[in-house]
Amino acid sequence: MSTELYNDGPVVHQPTFIDGHSVEIPELRILDQDGTTYPNADLPDIDQTLATKIYKTLTFHRVFDERMVSSQRQGRLSFYMTALGEEATSVGGAAALKPQDMIMMQYREQGALMFRGFSLKNFMNQLFSNADDLGKGRQMPIHYGSKELNCMTVSSTLATQIPQATGYAYGQKLQGLDAVTICYFGEGAASEGDFHAGLNMAAVQEAPVIFFCRNNGYAISTPAEEQFRGNGIASRGVGYGIKTIRIDGNDILAVLKATQIARAYAVKESKPVLIEAMSYRLGAHSTSDDPSGYRTKEEEAKWQRHDPILRMKNWMLKQNWWDEAQETALLEKYREEVLAAVKVAEVIDKPHIDTMITDVYDVPSAQLQAQLDEVKAHVKKYPEAYPFTAGKF
Amino acid sequence: MAKINLLHAINSALDIAMADNERTVCFGEDVGHFGGVFRATSGLQEKYGKARCFNSPLVEQGIIGFANGLAAQGSVAIAEIQFADYIFPAFDQIVNEAAKFRYRTGNEFNVGKLTIRTPYGGGIAGGLYHSQSPEAYFAHTPGLKVVIPRNPYQAKGLLLASIRDDNPVVFFEPKRLYRASVGEVPEEDYQLPLGKAEVVETGTDITLLAWGAQMEIIEKAAKMASNEGISCEVIDLRTILPWDIETISHSVMKTGRLLISQEAPLTAGFASEIAATIQSECFLHLESPIARVCGLDTPYPLALEKEYVSDHLKVYEAIKKTVNF
Numbered sequence: 001m002s003t004e005l006y007n008d009g010p011v012v013h014q015p016t017f018i019d020g021h022s023v024e025i026p027e028l029r030i031l032d033q034d035g036t037t038y039p040n041a042d043l044p045d046i047d048q049t050l051a052t053k054i055y056k057t058l059t060f061h062r063v064f065d066e067r068m069v070s071s072q073r074q075g076r077l078s079f080y081m082t083a084l085g086e087e088a089t090s091v092g093g094a095a096a097l098k099p100q101d102m103i104m105m106q107y108r109e110q111g112a113l114m115f116r117g118f119s120l121k122n123f124m125n126q127l128f129s130n131a132d133d134l135g136k137g138r139q140m141p142i143h144y145g146s147k148e149l150n151c152m153t154v155s156s157t158l159a160t161q162i163p164q165a166t167g168y169a170y171g172q173k174l175q176g177l178d179a180v181t182i183c184y185f186g187e188g189a190a191s192e193g194d195f196h197a198g199l200n201m202a203a204v205q206e207a208p209v210i211f212f213c214r215n216n217g218y219a220i221s222t223p224a225e226e227q228f229r230g231n232g233i234a235s236r237g238v239g240y241g242i243k244t245i246r247i248d249g250n251d252i253l254a255v256l257k258a259t260q261i262a263r264a265y266a267v268k269e270s271k272p273v274l275i276e277a278m279s280y281r282l283g284a285h286s287t288s289d290d291p292s293g294y295r296t297k298e299e300e301a302k303w304q305r306h307d308p309i310l311r312m313k314n315w316m317l318k319q320n321w322w323d324e325a326q327e328t329a330l331l332e333k334y335r336e337e338v339l340a341a342v343k344v345a346e347v348i349d350k351p352h353i354d355t356m357i358t359d360v361y362d363v364p365s366a367q368l369q370a371q372l373d374e375v376k377a378h379v380k381k382y383p384e385a386y387p388f389t390a391g392k393f
Numbered sequence: 394m395a396k397i398n399l400l401h402a403i404n405s406a407l408d409i410a411m412a413d414n415e416r417t418v419c420f421g422e423d424v425g426h427f428g429g430v431f432r433a434t435s436g437l438q439e440k441y442g443k444a445r446c447f448n449s450p451l452v453e454q455g456i457i458g459f460a461n462g463l464a465a466q467g468s469v470a471i472a473e474i475q476f477a478d479y480i481f482p483a484f485d486q487i488v489n490e491a492a493k494f495r496y497r498t499g500n501e502f503n504v505g506k507l508t509i510r511t512p513y514g515g516g517i518a519g520g521l522y523h524s525q526s527p528e529a530y531f532a533h534t535p536g537l538k539v540v541i542p543r544n545p546y547q548a549k550g551l552l553l554a555s556i557r558d559d560n561p562v563v564f565f566e567p568k569r570l571y572r573a574s575v576g577e578v579p580e581e582d583y584q585l586p587l588g589k590a591e592v593v594e595t596g597t598d599i600t601l602l603a604w605g606a607q608m609e610i611i612e613k614a615a616k617m618a619s620n621e622g623i624s625c626e627v628i629d630l631r632t633i634l635p636w637d638i639e640t641i642s643h644s645v646m647k648t649g650r651l652l653i654s655q656e657a658p659l660t661a662g663f664a665s666e667i668a669a670t671i672q673s674e675c676f677l678h679l680e681s682p683i684a685r686v687c688g689l690d691t692p693y694p695l696a697l698e699k700e701y702v703s704d705h706l707k708v709y710e711a712i713k714k715t716v717n718f
Contacts, residue, residue, distance in 0.1 A: 102466075136499040145501050152465070153498035157489045163458025164465065164490070171466030174416070174444060181462075193482070197455025204450055205459075359500045360535050362559040365588070365635040 025234045027246045027278060030253040033306060035314025037253065044096075044257035048321050054095050054252060055316055056330065057115045058309045061087045063334040064114075065283070068127065071342055072287045077127055079141045083108045085250070085282030088308035089214050091115050092255030093182055093275075096263055102168055102181040104152045104161040107142055108214065109184045116149040120337060124345030136359070137351040159189040162198030162211070166272070169202070169209035173270050180266045182210040182259075188219025190233045199240045202272035210262045211237070211274045214249060216281035221294040237274030249277030250308035253315075280306065350388040353379070394579055400571045402545035402578050403433045403510070406552040407471065409582050411441050414469055417556070419446045421456055421473030430475060431512060431571055457483035457509065461490050464504035464561070471556060477513035477565060478522040484530070491561040492536030505559035510552070512568035513541075514606045514656050515688075515702060520695040526605075526657035526688075531563050532634045532666065538562040538587055539633035541605035545576045550585030551631065558587055567606035574609075590637035592644065596626035599650040599716055602641060602667065604630040607654050607703070614708035623716055633663055641667065642674040649680040650715050654703050659687040681718035684711045 030041040037043065046054075065082035072080040083090065090111030094103060103112050110123070122134060126144050129137035134146060135153060145153025152161065152168075165183030172179045189195065190213055202209050213233045217224050230236065237244030243265065247254040255277060262273035280303035284291050291300075316322035353376060357368040364372075376393060383390035397405070411417045419434055425448040428435030438446040449456050453474055460472040474480045480487070487509070495503035515524035531539045538560050542548035548566065555562040567574075593608070594615060601611045608629050615625035626644050630636060645651045651671055653664035668683040686703045694701050 134499050134501055135497065138499065139497050143497070145498050147501040153501055155490065155493070155497060157485065160458060160461075160486060160490050163455045163486070164462030166455075167459035167462025167464075167470070168466045169462075170459070171416075171463045171468040174418070174468060193454055194458055194486075197450075197452045197458055200450050200452065201455045201459050205447070359496045361538075361635075362495070362503075362505060367635055367638065 020230050020235070023231065023235060023238065025231055025246045027248055028254045028258055029248040029251050030257060031251045031311055031315055033311050033314070035311065035318045037315070042257065044253055044260055046253070046256060048319070050095065051316060051319070051321055054091055054115070054256075055312055055322065057091045057111065058087050058252070058312060059330055060334050061091065061111045061114055062309055063331060064123070064338055067335065067338040067342070069287060076342065076346055077141060079287055080127070081107055081142050081286045082283040083111060085303060085307065086214055086216055086279045087111050088252040088255050088312070089212070089249045089277045089279060090184065092252045093184070093212055093259045096256050096259030097182060098179070100150065100177065100179045101263070102150050102152060102165075102172070102179070104165045104168070104181060104183045105154050106158065106161065106185045106189060107154050107156070108186070110142065110144060112184070113144055113146065113149065113151050116146075116151060118144065118146055118149055118151070120341045121345070122146070124341045125348065128345040128348070129350070130345060130348035131351045132348055133351070136355045159185055159192035159194040161185070162194050163201060165209050165211070166198045166202040166205065166207045169207040170205055173206075173208055178267060180208045180210055180263055182212055184212045184214065186219060187213060187215040187224055187233055188222065188227055190236075191227055199237065199242060199272070199274070203240045203242050206270050207272055208266040208270050209272045210259065210266055211242075211272060212259070213274070213276045214279055215276055216279045218281050218285070218295070220285045220289060232276055234274065234276040242272050242274050244274040244276070246276045246278065249279030250306045250311060252308060252312045349392070353389045353393050394577045396575055397545055397578050398572050399545045399548050399566070399574045400431060400433055402549040403552060403566060404435055405578065405580070406549045406556070407434060407437060408440070410469070410471070410553060410556045411437060411445065413582070416467065417445065417469040417471065418463060419471045419473070420449050420459075422449060422451055422475050424448060424473050429473065431568065433510070433566075434473065453479055453482040454486055457486035457491065460507050460509070461486060461494065461504050464507035465494065465502050467506070469506045469556060471508045471510060474509060474511040476523055477511045477527050478525045480509075480511055480527060487531070487537070487563070488534050492534045494536075494561070496536060503559070504561050507561040508556045508564055509562070510564045510566060512571070513565040514567045514569055515693055515698065516569040516606065518695065518698065519693070521692045524693040526565075526655065528565060528633050529657055529661060529663045532663050536561070537634060539565070540587060540631065541565045541567070541633060542631065543567070543605055543608040543629050544570070544574050545578045547585060547629075547631065549578055550583050551587070553582065554584040554587050557584070562587075565605060569606050585631075588632045588635050588637060590631055590640040591629045592626065592640065593629050594625065594627040596624040596648065598624045598648055599652060599712060600626045600628060600641070600644040600648045601652050601654070601708070601712070602628045602630060603654045604633065605656075607656055610703065610705050611654050611708055613705040614712060617705065617709045618712045621713075623712060625712065636667070638670055638674065642671055645671055645675045646678045649678055651679075652684040652686065652708070652711055652715055654686040654708050655688070656703065657688055658690045659685060660690050662687050681715045684715045686711045
């Protein structure tokens with residue numbers, strides 16, 4: 001059987017090399033920047049209710065990012081990462097899924113959580129690592145997660161979630177659930193060994209997982225041409241025997257359409273899908289980064305013109321599903337809400353000192369308990385050095 | 394009770410775990426129809442189907458990444474790494490992911506249902522990459538449990554406990570003993586406690602401590618010493634992390650002397666952790682320096698394996714030196 005596998009193509013008698021770029025990969029585009037849809041395009045399954053929910057989520061995302069960067073600049077927040085210019089990939093992807101589907105994020109997909117209804121309070125509590133944070137203040141800002149909303153908690157280690165998504169999806173399949181796992185990652189993370197591991201295992205083990213790559217042109221300062229020389233990430237999916245599509249990641253209708261089809265296929269056939277969404281990281285990598293050191297203003301300006309939120313707004317206006325008065329009112333509402341939430345979250349206490357040793361194991365070991373007791377005695381001795389915890393236990 | 398070898402004991406534990414819970418899944422390289430290169434998973438695919446016992450592609454980081462996801466989903470994931478020497482490609486998935494899963498998510502998610510089985514240790518002419526004992530690398534990782542059995546009875550009871558423990562466990566199997574160690578093992582389901590050392594032999598002059606395949610070495614040395622009138626208390630640590638400080642310090646307070654022996658290299662091996670802790674817990678009871686009989690600080694050699702290993706003669710000499718200090 002294995003020898004047949006190698007011989008099922010044509011045989012030649014002169015050396016014939018295949019060029020890596022010889023396979024053309026088309027890019028799905030449904031919506032033009034002016035808000036019109038291409039005449040022959042297949043529209044996704046969308047009505048006014050869903051469209052409005054998506055548009056509001058995108059708008060909220062933009063406002064939230066702007067406000068939180070300001071908060072970081074003011075020194076109220078230690079760290080932040082925006083998804084400027086890429087909001088359609090996370091929001092559109094989540095909008096194509098069912099609530100029981102698991103979402104695994106890299107870190108620039110908070111839009112998926114916003115679409116699922118993660119509360120403003122939950123976002124703020126995580127960002128300010130206070131006592132009410134679901135993650136108990138242990139991880140850096142933007143490392144969100146929610147069991148209730150089926151959104152796996154983010155970790156900093158790039159691409160580790162990719163083989164995990166395969167395993168998670170395999171578990172869903174074993175249980176016979178009508179559920180898939182979507183796994184987001186950037187084009188930089190796709191260079192990690194875990195990308196190879198996750199995609200190959202998903203193909204071989206036939207796991208219903210949607211691999212969603214945000215190809216935004218940069219991994220921090222490294223441009224895509226220093227990340228890979230093949231035809232993007234999509235060409236690799238073909239090599240693993242995975243059904244693959246490339247889409248315009250700034251086109252919300254293309255994101256929605258591709259993900260809707262991918263979900264239906266993954267559930268029905270119990271097989272993986274790879275989506276490569278072409279986009280551009282309009283903002284800095286994080287609040288610790290300044291992109292002016294490695295790219296031009298002209299390049300950024302060019303991509304400003306492809307703004308995914310503006311594109312959807314143009315479409316919504318043309319559909320008569322939205323108007324400027326609604327837009328102004330919504331922006332004002334969101335700005336006020338976010339600012340008010342910052343003020344509430346930043347004054348909530350830090351987590352209790354006892355949470356330092358819980359959840360390392362299901363039950364803290366005797367050794368851990370002894371170590372905590374030692375720290376507590378120390379804090380009591382030098383209360384002025386530990387203002388967050390002193391006098392609070 | 395039947396007399397079976399260590400491999401059969403492992404196989405029996407896996408069989409029970411899979412029969413007991415239909416969400417239990419075993420996978421790894423060559424684990425499927427073939428039953429594993431050591432035959433630990435023999436017959437499981439036939440009995441429970443290809444969906445629950447299968448071959449993975451040859452990718453250790455993928456095996457453990459997949460296992461993390463599967464366990465987070467609520468399945469019972471039993472992953473095999475073919476040799477402990479090849480666990481390092483999965484180090485990131487074990488140390489940064491599995492071990493920190495519950496902590497970093499605030500217990501929103503966990504991979505408590507994960508067990509990683511892997512054959513470890515030397516003495517089989519395995520050279521550099523079929524002989525290593527990497528337990529100390531994992532002992533430095535909060536969130537993991539690390540377990541090593543010494544015989545078939547321990548192997549079955551500790552593996553069943555590891556599979557059912559609600560924390561990720563790295564379970565090292567002494568491959569030198571896979572067929573060499575034979576003993577009475579109950580056919581039914583039983584568990585041995587994790588985190589508890591076992592006093593195998595009581596004594597009064599010196600405490601000898603080891604784990605896994607090294608246990609038979611120190612037992613042999615203890616017999617030689619007893620012929621010279623030295624009474625050794627022999628202890629099997631069984632769980633490396635979190636380890637049983639109480640049982641060890643209790644014994645050392647009685648004997649006043651401690652010798653720790655491991656297959657792994659000396660520097661920063663787990664014996665160092667034990668020595669430092671016991672020195673601190675039992676300072677006023679110690680009558681001699683704590684002895685460590687370990688592998689050399691070299692890669693594991695092939696031709697000079699006999700000279701390299703911490704065998705019973707090296708342990709015997711160290712016992713005499715410690716008692717006569």
